[in-house]
Amino acid sequence: MDRSFLDWPFFEDRHRELAAGLDEWARDALPVDHGDVDAACRGLVAALGDGGWLRHSGGEKLDIRSLCLIRETLARHDGLADFAFAMQGLGMGAVSLFGTPSQREWLERTRAGQAISAFALTEPGSGSDVARTSTAARREGGGWVLDGEKTYISNGGIADIYVIFARTGEAEGAKGLSAFLLPADTPGLEVVSRIEVIAPHPLAHLRLDGVRLPEDALIGEAGAGFRIAMTVLDHFRPTVGAAALGFARRALDEAMARITERQLFGAPMSELQMVQGHIADMALKVDASALLVYRAAWAKDQGAARITREAAMAKLHATEAAQQVIDQAVQLFGGDGVRSGTPVESLYREIRALRIYEGASDVQKLIIARAALGDFLADRDQAS
Structure with a gap:
């Protein structure tokens, strides 16, 4: 592969070392068997965690050049490995950038490859138009109750932790949304169906039926979800x-x-x-x-x-x-x-x-x- 781009002034020596080290690791570890896509993703998350690569996927300071180099390298070797890495970062991106210390305990687990994360924004009636989000969260009993549906959720069905976006009603449209941290074993969260696509990845349609979350499940401020x-x-x-x-x-x-x-x-x-x-x-x-x-x-x-x-x-x-x-x-x-x-x-x-x-x-x-x-x-x- 042409590596001359690594000499561009966008990069520092640490980026070049990262790219070389990951490429060497990937030549030995990838590609994996995609026969059982769920098992493959679980194995990839664990392997990426053991290799130390997931430490770049989240944290108080995200280095975007490192994220890009890792995704480019993994995608070149195995698309599913890229997916597994990317979702650990995107899934916990809200926690990396806005999470509280207690919420960041989940981040420690996802960066170690000990938990799988998911980013749940898309809905059946609102794909690109986030302002039309209809999943609702209301305050009740010192916490929150969520109802609604999410679809095409990457890692849906295998994730241990979800970041869910719901309407809390502080204002009309996009300004009335909030973000919540939702453990996968929370009562009321249902995997309605798995979604098969042309390049198999774990995707699911989710339903939230009276899901109860504590007050501290809110990420950032109410109304700041968009x-x-x-x-x-x-x-x-x-x-x-x-x-x-x-x-x-x-x-x-x-x-x-x-x-x-x-x-x-x-x-x-x-x-x-x-x-x-x-x-x-x-x-x-x-x-x-x-x-x-x-x-x-x-x-x-x-x-x-x-x-x-x-x-x-x-x-x-x-x-x-x-x-x-x-x-x-x-x-x-x-x-x-x-x-x-x-x-x-x-x-x-x-x-x-x-x-x-x-x-x-x-x-x-x-x-x-x-x-x-x-x-x-x-x-x-x-x-x-």
Whole structure:
């Protein structure tokens, strides 16, 4: 794999050491058997914890460049390993950034690989439109009672701890949401069904029926749930782009190995100008994605209060570009590219969901456009 990007000024020596150490670990430990996806994820969380990699997944100070490097590296070796790592970070992101000392006891367990976490925001009637969240939490008896449903919840059914977002009614729309810490064994929490998708991951539809939580289950302040969710996504959205980048790098490597070994019309495929043109397009998309991903991560690590625009650009470009790179790799493999179980076929299934979760591509375009227009209007007003 091309490692020249690690010499870019976005990184410090500790990042280069992290990437090299994880790559060595991953070559020995990955991929794992995906036959039983629940068992595989439990095993991966434990292994990532034992290896010390999960210590980067949460804490009072999140290093976004480290998160991105880890996700890129794991995705290149095994998409399910990337998923297992990512959900430990995203699932407990609200606790890392806003949790109390007692809530952080769960964080200690997830970072050690001793507990599995989940981030429960999506509902049957509100995917990208978080303001339409209908799961409700009301104060009762010195605590909270929650009722509602969540769907497409990653790690649903195997998680030990959930961060749940519910409407507490301090204001209309998004301003009336709050975040809660919900242990999986709490009475009233039901896994209604498991959801099968094209690249198997543990996903579930959840129902909350009179779930009772103590007052200290509230994360941050009542009514701050939307801000908490968006802050968490601001931190972790560039890492989705990093995972896509890892998939794209693997696809490019697989394609180059194929075309240098495969003969076509009496010569290696790599000598055909059309094939070289495809490789050039793929390499360009990979580097452009890497620049956007690590710019966003670097900006956050340098102290930027918000990186909403940069994170949206990184996620949008990297996921869309990875889809194109992987599709081209499948094409270069010919019939073998669609044969079940081959690396490029697996990548083709893995990449599709990344263009949807944590903000679909069309939503990222809206975010970018609004940010660009906002900056333009602010500059114009200042100039006038």
